[in-house]
Amino acid sequence: MAFTTVFFLFAVMPASVAGYYLIKLLGNRNEKWSDWLSNLFLVLVSLCFYGWARLEGIALLSIYVLGVWMAGKGICYLEKKAKYKRKVCFMTLSILAVTGILIWYKYYNFIAENLSHFFGISLAMSQWIVPLGISFITFTAISYLVDVFRGDAEAGSLLDVFLYLSFFPKVISGPIVQWKDFQRQTVHRRVDETEFLDGLNRIMIGFAKKVILADSFGAVISKIDPYIGVGMDVPTAWLFAFFYMMQIYYDFSGYSDIAIGLAQLFGFHFKENFQFPYRSKSITEFWRRWHISLGTWFRSYIYIPLGGNRKGMKRTLWNLFCVFLLTGIWHGAAWNYILWGVINGVCVLAERCIREKRFYQKIPAIGKWVVTMAIVFFSWQVFYFSDFIRLGVFVKSLFGLSAANAASAVEYTYQHYLTIKLIFLSVVAVLGATTFCMPWAEKVKTFFARTKTGLFIKETGLILLMIVSVIFMINSSYSPFLYFQY
Known part of the structure; x- marks a missing residue:
């Protein structure tokens, strides 16, 4: 269910x-x-x-x-x-x-x-x-x-x-x-009124993430997918990759929010599972923010028992590589998941080797963020495609190198998919994934939490958001949860 x-x-x-x-x-x-x-x-x-x-x-x-x-x-x-x-x-x-x-x-x-x-x-x-x-x-x-x-x-x-x-x-x-x-x-x-309300709020936010954002992006992805290798213009290929990057985050973080909120209604307090991973300035930081409970599990039951960082640099690098190899294997029985885990592991190992170097420390934060997001962006495509041949064709499509990019082969261009609704949801998704943890957002949250006016505005807004989520849920023909298969 x-x-x-x-x-x-x-x-x-x-x-x-x-x-x-x-x-x-x-x-x-x-x-x-x-x-x-x-x-x-x-x-x-x-x-x-x-x-x-x-x-x-x-x-x-x-x-x-x-x-x-x-x-x-x-x-x-x-x-x-x-x-x-x-x-x-x-x-x-x-x-x-x-x-x-x-x-x-x-x-x-x-x-x-x-x-x-x-x-x-x-x-x-x-x-x-x-x-x-x-x-x-x-x-x-x-x-x-x-x-x-x-x-x-x-x-x-x-x-x-x-x-x-x-x-x-x-x-x-x-x-x-x-x-x-x-x-x-x-x-x-024991659950008091404040905890119960916080749990309900978390559920409503999770529903909005899942059915408004993730499912909307997923519906477009399902329409574009059949044209990979058949006929696809370059902007459509980039839209596909971007939508998947947003879908997998909002799909899983939304479900985690619902799970954490539901548990709170019964008096259970689960730790956060996502902390704005798309703000990360390194792959190491990304994995501290993404699927935190999985990373914590691997640290407690694999990394530390293997020796952690207590037995020298070579052993530390080996232990980290084992963790990320197993992370890829855990996600699925296919080579693309293993490759995805290896890519992330190699990046973490490289960062561990250069993080104390002066040249790395001098790189501006924005530069580190851009490189990190580029790696995450392309690694998600490896995660998506279980068929390496299709993956190769798709990567070529991103740069206009595939025969499927020929104008005569393209049946639908990006204008067909990029509706006003998708543009609006994309802007919301990017802002939600990158800015809602900034100081101004914390001040807004404090205002909503400490004043009766703020509380009224927040709860009214969340109820309206939940109503919209229910409408999306009823009207949507696309609603699978990606992590059910893992």
């Missing part, structure tokens, strides 16, 4: 919020009983949410959660028995098991195809349907096992682990929340 559907917005979300607060109200005299019932209610809602697309998904997820919970209990048992080596072995086997499930569902066919192509090894192709959110769920499970192993958090009850792994705001699209951050929020949650 997607957030940006009429059924979720007008049925699932209000029913889940109303049911949750009814349970809290009825159990007000017994806090422990209230926590247990409200968590159970959220688990049931989450399982229904997850199983909406495929009913058998409920059974698969339940078995998976049970296995992770038992593995956590096993780690705790070996800890009490002071059998450290066995605990390490058991934890390693548990992580290999959950990782093996991810590889089987998501990467088996990719591996089989490449073994056949490069080595002539023939393997039967899998017909299994990849479970929704398998990558997010796997990383969440690993966080649980490692945090329990390290002693960063206690093992949870079966209900707590069910809630952690299945919680519907984050189960299929993130953000990736670490167990040590989630566990303390499984009890004694």
